[in-house]
Amino acid sequence: MLNRRTFLNSAAMTTMAVATGSVRPLFAEQTASGQSSSGDDIRLALIGAGIQGQGDTKTALQVPGVKLVAVADCYDGRLAHAKELWGADLFTTRDYREILSRKDVDAVLIATPDHWHKQAAVDSLRAGKDVYLEKPMIHLYSDGPEIIAAANASNRILQVGSQRVSSILYAKAKELLASGAIGKLNMVTARWDRNSSIGAWNYSVPLDASTETCDWPRFLGSAPKIPFSAERFFQWRKWKDYGSGVAGDLFVHLFSGTHFITGAHGPTRAMATGGIRYWKDGRDADDVLLALFDYPEGFNLSLHVNFVDGGEESEGFLFTGSEGLMEIDGRTNTVTVTRTPPASEPGYTVSTFTDAMQKAYIEQYRTKYPIPHPDGPPSRDVERFAAPPGYSDSYDHFHNFFNSVRSRKPVVEDATFGFRAAGAALLSNLSVERDSVVHWNPETMKLV
Numbered sequence: 103m104l105n106r107r108t109f110l111n112s113a114a115m116t117t118m119a120v121a122t123g124s125v126r127p128l129f130a131e132q133t134a135s136g137q138s139s140s141g142d143d144i145r146l147a148l149i150g151a152g153i154q155g156q157g158d159t160k161t162a163l164q165v166p167g168v169k170l171v172a173v174a175d176c177y178d179g180r181l182a183h184a185k186e187l188w189g190a191d192l193f194t195t196r197d198y199r200e201i202l203s204r205k206d207v208d209a210v211l212i213a214t215p216d217h218w219h220k221q222a223a224v225d226s227l228r229a230g231k232d233v234y235l236e237k238p239m240i241h242l243y244s245d246g247p248e249i250i251a252a253a254n255a256s257n258r259i260l261q262v263g264s265q266r267v268s269s270i271l272y273a274k275a276k277e278l279l280a281s282g283a284i285g286k287l288n289m290v291t292a293r294w295d296r297n298s299s300i301g302a303w304n305y306s307v308p309l310d311a312s313t314e315t316c317d318w319p320r321f322l323g324s325a326p327k328i329p330f331s332a333e334r335f336f337q338w339r340k341w342k343d344y345g346s347g348v349a350g351d352l353f354v355h356l357f358s359g360t361h362f363i364t365g366a367h368g369p370t371r372a373m374a375t376g377g378i379r380y381w382k383d384g385r386d387a388d389d390v391l392l393a394l395f396d397y398p399e400g401f402n403l404s405l406h407v408n409f410v411d412g413g414e415e416s417e418g419f420l421f422t423g424s425e426g427l428m429e430i431d432g433r434t435n436t437v438t439v440t441r442t443p444p445a446s447e448p449g450y451t452v453s454t455f456t457d458a459m460q461k462a463y464i465e466q467y468r469t470k471y472p473i474p475h476p477d478g479p480p481s482r483d484v485e486r487f488a489a490p491p492g493y494s495d496s497y498d499h500f501h502n503f504f505n506s507v508r509s510r511k512p513v514v515e516d517a518t519f520g521f522r523a524a525g526a527a528l529l530s531n532l533s534v535e536r537d538s539v540v541h542w543n544p545e546t547m548k549l550v
Contacts, residue, residue, distance in 0.1 A: 144507055147172040147207045147231075149198045149222055151180040153305065154236060155213030156187070158263070162211060162234075162500045163188075167508075171206055174198035176317040177335070179308050196317045198222060202229035209259070209507055212236060215344040217325055220245035223260065227252040232259035232507045234500070237358070238350040238527060239520035246521035246547060253517045261503045261513040262520030264358035268502050269495035274487050275421075275430055275437050276363045283439050283485075284423030287364065291404045291420040292356040294348075295411050302381050302389060302409045303339040303351075307332045333384075340385035346528060347387035348376075348407040353527040356405055358515070359419060359430075361523055368522045368544030369395035369403065372529035380410040393530040398544075405530070426482075435489040442482045447471040521547055 144167060148159050151173050162168055172193040173184040181194040193204070201207055202225060209232040212222045219241060226233050233253075239262045240246045253260040266272050279287065296302065308315075311332035318330045325343040328334075338344035339351060346354075360366065374393035381389045389410070395403040417432030426441035450467055452460045499514070506513045522544055532549075533540045541550035 143167050143169040144504055145169050145171045145206050145208045147174070147201045147204075147210045148184070149174045149201065149210050149212045149226075150214035150218070150236075151175040151177075151184055152213060155211065156180075156184075158211055158213055158234075158236070158496070158500075159188075161494070161496045162504075164497060165501050165504050168500075168504060172201045172204060174201050176321045177308075177311075178315045179310065196320060199225065202226055202231060207231060209234065209504075213263075215321075215338045216241040216346050216350055217344045218323055220249055221323065223249050224252040227256040227258050227260065230256065230258065234261050234263060234503050235520070236263040237520070238346050238354045238524035239517065240524045240528070241346060241350070243525060243528070243549060246517075246525060250517045250521060259503070259506050259510070259513060260517050261499075261506065262515045262517065262523075263499065264355055264515060264520070264523060265495045265499035266355055266359040267362045267515045267519070268499035269489075270493070270498070271430065271435060271437055271487075271489045271495070272359055272362055275419075275428060276365075278428060278437065278439055279363055279421065279423075283426065283441065284421060284428050285425030285444065287399075287401045287421060287423050289402050289404065289422040290360055290364070291422070292360065292418070293405070294352040294356060294407050294417045295413065296352075296407075296409050296415050297411060297413065298415065301415065303337055303385075304381075304383075305337050307336045311336065340381075340383075340387055342386055345387060346524075347531055348389065348391045348409075349393075349527045349530045350524065352407050353391070353393070353405055353530060354524050355417075356419070357403075357523040357526045358519075360403055361519070361526075363419075363421075364397075364399065364401070366397050366399050366544075368526045368547075369397050369529065369542060370544065370550075371396040371539060371541050372526075372533050373539045374530035374533040376530075376534050388534065391530055391534070393533065395526065395529070435493060437487045439485045440482060441485070446474050518547075 146162060146168055148155055148170065159170060163170060170188050170192065173181060174195050174197065175181055176196055184194055185192050195201065201210065210226045211234045212219065212226065213236045214222055216238060219235060219239060223233050223235050239249060313330050316330070316335050318335065321335055334341055334344070345351070361368065372393060372395045374391060376388040376391035378385065378388055379390045390408050392406045397403060419430040421428040425444050426439060429438045431438070450463065452463050455463065502514045525542065525547055526544070529540050529542055543550055
């Protein structure tokens, strides 16, 4: 951990690097990737082979000693493409329960729509499989206790897929905050803005989408039974029946990062507003969301998502402390600390007094508060820390997961952490729906 002395020692070097325009990465190099052919491979199965699922799997297979043996999805085209990607001998099925019954599956990667997360995770844990569960961990608040209970009862590994928890950049921010780099934390402001149609979940619908190629009843699961809709099947995030809106898609990343960096368990109170401002295409999930959260540790968290703001797509945090600011910029993969020395005296306002009183007051004031810096106050320090080029926190998150699968040691993001992050994020949806402030107990993980 970075202490005050090492922080100040590194500050001078980093400030010089920033001044000259050359930022020196202060992290270890990323672990080399590559798939092992050893006989003790972790045999992985994918449940939900959509955009996130296939992307996750490609990253997971870069970790040495991991082999994909099976894929489940409700669309035949994705199953066929899985064989194109990973071999014709790959076992594929529409029914993930067939995967869970296989003895050659050690762990599963669950990247289904949100409303299937709980059931797929619980079924997998009970079948004796280790689980990597994509965020948000829950779709409904009742999902959280069930997943936690299943993980505890099965004695299996469960890690939630918010990769920022494994990021070396966020680890650096955590160290800096703990070292007192910006003093006492007062406010965290976080954003995740998207401006494209794809960013707004308008994913492409394949030309062969039909009840023949898509297992619509299985996709619906616990959702209301309605006639087949290719848009709902392939663009499910746009509807509350299957997804959790921008809160579950994006806010949960910001909560995961905030909780990891600060050590907080969650907010006690939330107030939010939002609406469908731009993408008026039949969706019922808001495309704009702004929310404010109170934390028992004494700081507030302000979040916003805006799918169309006329600017560049971006993600980032600003931590405001009593002695400076710390910014995480997702575009540049950097942490920047701007440190302002705290005031050594309270100051005075005497201009409305008589000249004699002003003179007497200032003389007495300077007796109590001598001028500490005759040449003026010290200039502020600016430090910048950069991740190595090409760094991937997604790779690190999977690497950490598979390390836990092998060692049986705790994961970096367990079900309790995942529930607290997702539960906090979904408070914003609840506040908008109720048009009121909502309360949450982050220790018991229950709505108040």
